[in-house]
Amino acid sequence: MAIVPPHRIPVIVGVADVIDRPADLAQAREPAALMVDALLGAFHDAAGSAAPSLLAALDSLDIVAEHSWPYAAPCDVLTARLGHTPKRCVYGVAGGESPVRFIHEAALRIASGDSTVAAVVGAESQHSVAAASKQSVQLPWSPRGSNAGLLRGKDLCHPIAISHGMTQPVHVYPFYENAATAAWGQTPVEAMRESAELWSNFSLVAAETPSAWLKQSYSADQLATPSQDNRPVAWPYTKHMVANPFVNQGAAVVLTSLAKARELGIAEERCVFIQAGARAIEPRDYLLRDQYQRSYAQEAVLEAMRDAATRLRSETARSFAREIPSRLDTEGSLARQTLGQIDIAGSGSRNGALLFDAVELYSCFPIVPKMARRALALPTKARLTAIGGLSFFGAPLNNYMTHAAEGLVRQLRNQHDGLALLYGQGEFVTKHHALLLSSSPPEHDLAAIDDDVQARADRQRRPVPELIDDFTGPAALETFTVVYGRGSDPDFGTVIARTNDGHRLMARVAASDSSSLQALTSLSTTPIGRVGQVTRGADHLLYWTVT
Numbered sequence: 001m002a003i004v005p006p007h008r009i010p011v012i013v014g015v016a017d018v019i020d021r022p023a024d025l026a027q028a029r030e031p032a033a034l035m036v037d038a039l040l041g042a043f044h045d046a047a048g049s050a051a052p053s054l055l056a057a058l059d060s061l062d063i064v065a066e067h068s069w070p071y072a073a074p075c076d077v078l079t080a081r082l083g084h085t086p087k088r089c090v091y092g093v094a095g096g097e098s099p100v101r102f103i104h105e106a107a108l109r110i111a112s113g114d115s116t117v118a119a120v121v122g123a124e125s126q127h128s129v130a131a132a133s134k135q136s137v138q139l140p141w142s143p144r145g146s147n148a149g150l151l152r153g154k155d156l157c158h159p160i161a162i163s164h165g166m167t168q169p170v171h172v173y174p175f176y177e178n179a180a181t182a183a184w185g186q187t188p189v190e191a192m193r194e195s196a197e198l199w200s201n202f203s204l205v206a207a208e209t210p211s212a213w214l215k216q217s218y219s220a221d222q223l224a225t226p227s228q229d230n231r232p233v234a235w236p237y238t239k240h241m242v243a244n245p246f247v248n249q250g251a252a253v254v255l256t257s258l259a260k261a262r263e264l265g266i267a268e269e270r271c272v273f274i275q276a277g278a279r280a281i282e283p284r285d286y287l288l289r290d291q292y293q294r295s296y297a298q299e300a301v302l303e304a305m306r307d308a309a310t311r312l313r314s315e316t317a318r319s320f321a322r323e324i325p326s327r328l329d330t331e332g333s334l335a336r337q338t339l340g341q342i343d344i345a346g347s348g349s350r351n352g353a354l355l356f357d358a359v360e361l362y363s364c365f366p367i368v369p370k371m372a373r374r375a376l377a378l379p380t381k382a383r384l385t386a387i388g389g390l391s392f393f394g395a396p397l398n399n400y401m402t403h404a405a406e407g408l409v410r411q412l413r414n415q416h417d418g419l420a421l422l423y424g425q426g427e428f429v430t431k432h433h434a435l436l437l438s439s440s441p442p443e444h445d446l447a448a449i450d451d452d453v454q455a456r457a458d459r460q461r462r463p464v465p466e467l468i469d470d471f472t473g474p475a476a477l478e479t480f481t482v483v484y485g486r487g488s489d490p491d492f493g494t495v496i497a498r499t500n501d502g503h504r505l506m507a508r509v510a511a512s513d514s515s516s517l518q519a520l521t522s523l524s525t526t527p528i529g530r531v532g533q534v535t536r537g538a539d540h541l542l543y544w545t546v547t
Contacts, residue, residue: 309421
């Protein structure tokens with residue numbers, strides 16, 4: 001295998017994140033200020049006193065789409081504050097997976113020789129913006145641009161979903177949660193317990209993470225039980241099981257080539273290497289998907305990462321075997337025993353148990369890491385986050401995965417042959433991107449790897465049911481949720497159901513229909529597959545009533 005020259009090996013050399021908790025809104029910092037702090041921190045983390053030289057060589061900058069205080073010209077605002085204008089500055093397309101994609105694409109540009117130093121940065125100040133709005137305070141920040149460029153749920157959804165008001169992530173992810181619960185053979189209470197235990201573990205990690213927004217650990221019982229502080233939001237999720245965007249946080253990642261890192265005196269044990277990446281998408285309109293039990297795109301991406309990690313672990317084992325010379329019987333016995341342990345680890349890792357030293361699985365809602373854990377064949381007690389997840393660490397909207405990258409990089413530094421998985425997801429279980437990070441240099445050219453696993457995902461798809469909005473008669477429940485108001489009472493239920501001839505429809509369950517709502521929210525039995533009667537309501541929406 002040809003040796004990859006150091007100037008074609010991309011490395012993450014610098015990471016930093018910042019948090020802003022102003023006691024006075026007059027001191028609150030805007031997103032651009034947090035981004036600059038994060039960038040300068042990442043350059044200093046990379047090169048110390050040589051940070052100015054590394055910054056001067058910055059030729060590519062990706063800015064994660066920002067929502068709390070949108071600027072008319074984000075690149076101009078940021079580079080003016082930074083005091084340096086790279087030849088390439090791009091304000092990214094929205095998506096929770098976008099930081100992973102930007103890091104991957106920056107690494108590919110370095111691997112192909114199109115870039116020498118690249119950075120990815122993002123920040124949000126939604127906590128301060130919301131507080132200022134509530135208090136009618138004018139924030140003394142840079143001029144705010146138009147909100148027209150912001151991506152909204154209704155921009156992604158079918159007109160039928162819009163008419164039913166089901167256009168927000170908190171509405172859509174429960175459809176997957178409830179469908180998967182039935183597909184996995186769980187009762188609702190078993191599924192809720194799995195989510196609560198998972199989220200409890202996430203909260204423990206966040207409580208120990210310096211830059212986390214909510215440093216409080218929760219028990220599984222606290223998370224699963226509705227309370228004044230943990231009201232139901234959308235069945236089966238409570239407040240603490242959904243992402244928390246009301247934070248002021250920023251993060252940055254700096255990449256360069258191994259050759260440049262050496263030139264600047266950056267120790268190789270502080271470099272983190274990109275071994276592989278993968279990406280795939282689902283149909284953007286969630287009502288035009290074949291089912292809600294799984295994500296083929298997610299599975300394809302994660303299986304590609306699992307395959308790459310397995311190969312890397314196997315290569316490491318073979319390399320170790322080649323380095324062991326012939327020994328006398330006693331020494332040979334010891335060598336064979338050591339090799340046997342490596343073989344066992346390699347075999348076990350194919351089941352996902354021993355592959356990764358650290359993992360960050362996107363966690364806007366429990367169903368995402370729950371599905372991902374199964375796709376990776378990770379054990380139920382596996383640690384699935386490096387920093388605490390979007391409910392507890394905080395969810396600076398599209399930028400969480402930049403923070404997650406920072407956490408994984410710090411864990412990988414000073415590890416020998418360490419491997420980490422960074423997996424991000426965007427929109428409504430739609431966009432999926434993952435990276436395999438390592439503390440050891442790759443033996444292959446990253447630019448030569450085909451990272452598009454879309455065909456693998458598409459091969460799994462089945463015909464999509466015809467979506468209808470003119471129907472009266474029986475329909476069997478495909479999936480559902482119940483949306484709650486701030487008073488913890490149900491506002492309405494929404495079902496996706498199938499008619500006898502296989503057509504799909506969306507229908508509402510009225511707040512006054514207590515029998516149907518009780519059937520939907522039973523803890524002992526999943527209602528998936530249950531037949532109800534569909535009629536047209538006075539508001540022209542379809543309604544579903546349990547029979």
